[in-house]
Amino acid sequence: MTHSFFNSDNTSVKICGLTDEMHVDVAVGAGADAIGFMFVEESPRYISRELADRLLLQLPDYVLPVAVVKDYPTLSDFEDWPGMLQFCGSESVDEIQSAPCPVIKAFKWDMSTYNQWRNAPIEGVLIDGSDGGMGRPFNLNEVVQSLAPSRDGLIVAGGLNSSNVSNVISNIRPAAVDVSSGVEIQRGEKCPEKICDFINVVKSM
Numbered sequence: 406m407t408h409s410f411f412n413s414d415n416t417s418v419k420i421c422g423l424t425d426e427m428h429v430d431v432a433v434g435a436g437a438d439a440i441g442f443m444f445v446e447e448s449p450r451y452i453s454r455e456l457a458d459r460l461l462l463q464l465p466d467y468v469l470p471v472a473v474v475k476d477y478p479t480l481s482d483f484e485d486w487p488g489m490l491q492f493c494g495s496e497s498v499d500e501i502q503s504a505p506c507p508v509i510k511a512f513k514w515d516m517s518t519y520n521q522w523r524n525a526p527i528e529g530v531l532i533d534g535s536d537g538g539m540g541r542p543f544n545l546n547e548v549v550q551s552l553a554p555s556r557d558g559l560i561v562a563g564g565l566n567s568s569n570v571s572n573v574i575s576n577i578r579p580a581a582v583d584v585s586s587g588v589e590i591q592r593g594e595k596c597p598e599k600i601c602d603f604i605n606v607v608k609s610m
Contacts (some may be wrong), residue, residue, distance in 0.1 A: 410439050410469045410581060411529055411558050414535035416574050418607045419471065419560065420588065422450030422599060429463045431597045435604040436580070439469035441491065444477065450595030452508065454482065461487065471509065480504055489528060498525055509560065514543040516551045527558075531583060534563030549576050556580055567602040574610055582607060 410417050420432040421441030432440060434604070442457045445449040452460075461470055470489050474480075476494035483490060484505040492501060493511040500507050501553035510522050522530050534543040543563050559579040566587035574582065586592065588599040 409467075413438070416579060416607055416610065418604050419469075419581055419583040420604075421585040422448070422469070422593070423460070423582055423595060424450055424452050424456075424593075428597065428600065429460050431600050432604070433464065433468055435601045435609055437468060437490075437600075439471050440464060441471045441473050441583070443587070444475050445473060445475045445493070455507075458514060466521065472506075473511075488552065491531065493531075497541065502526060507564070511560075511562070513562055514548060519551070523558075528556045529558035529560055529580065531560040531562055543575065545576060549607075565603075567599065567606045568605060570606055571610055574607065 414486050417438035418436070419439035419441055420437045422443050423429050423432060423440055427480055429440060432503070441461065442452055444454070464470055468515070468595050471489050472483055472486050473491045473493060476496065480503070489507065489509055490504050490506045491509040493510055495535050501510065508527040509529045509531055510525065510527055511533060512518050512522070514532040514534060519532065520528065532543065537582060557580060558576050560581040560583050561577055561579040563585035564587065565573060565582055565584045570582055582601055588595055590596045
């Protein structure tokens with residue numbers, strides 16, 4: 406069954422790359438529907454599983470924890486993960502089918518890649534303007550013209566912030582939007598005010 410994160414009448418919000426208790430509290434308090442924790446070592450937002458487990462204690466049941474991984478060698482590490490896995494590497498359909506948790510597949514926007522994954526046995530797809538976390542937008546008009554009428558399980562990321570997210574939602578009507586760099590003061594450092602502003606804009610639509 407599709408998670409309620411994808412099954413709301415309104416667009417859900419995922420705040421990705423949180424690394425400390427304060428920003429988790431801010432995001433949850435402002436109304437985030439999901440929190441993304443980065444297990445990609447080259448990311449400035451990387452955290453250890455030990456720290457993630459502590460931060461998970463702050464999440465109420467209705468907030469979805471998402472573990473973001475990239476070509477992760479031992480998926481059995483996540484057998485006890487309480488939410489979803491987001492794959493952002495070169496993982497195959499076979500690898501994803503063996504995952505211990507429901508899966509979101511993230512990739513740089515490309516129509517052929519989207520067609521490859523949208524009917525795969527996964528919970529959702531995340532389209533980005535880059536390979537992830539770079540804050541690069543995609544061509545909105547191209548995406549609007551190319552996507553299938555159904556937006557079930559679609560997450561949009563890439564260059565989103567409180568100034569442009571309403572336009573993206575109005576045009577694409579995704580199940581969810583995902584932000585990381587768009588709520589940062591500098592790369593890897595989140596801003597409480599920007600987190601709140603972003604969530605408020607999405608929730609007001």
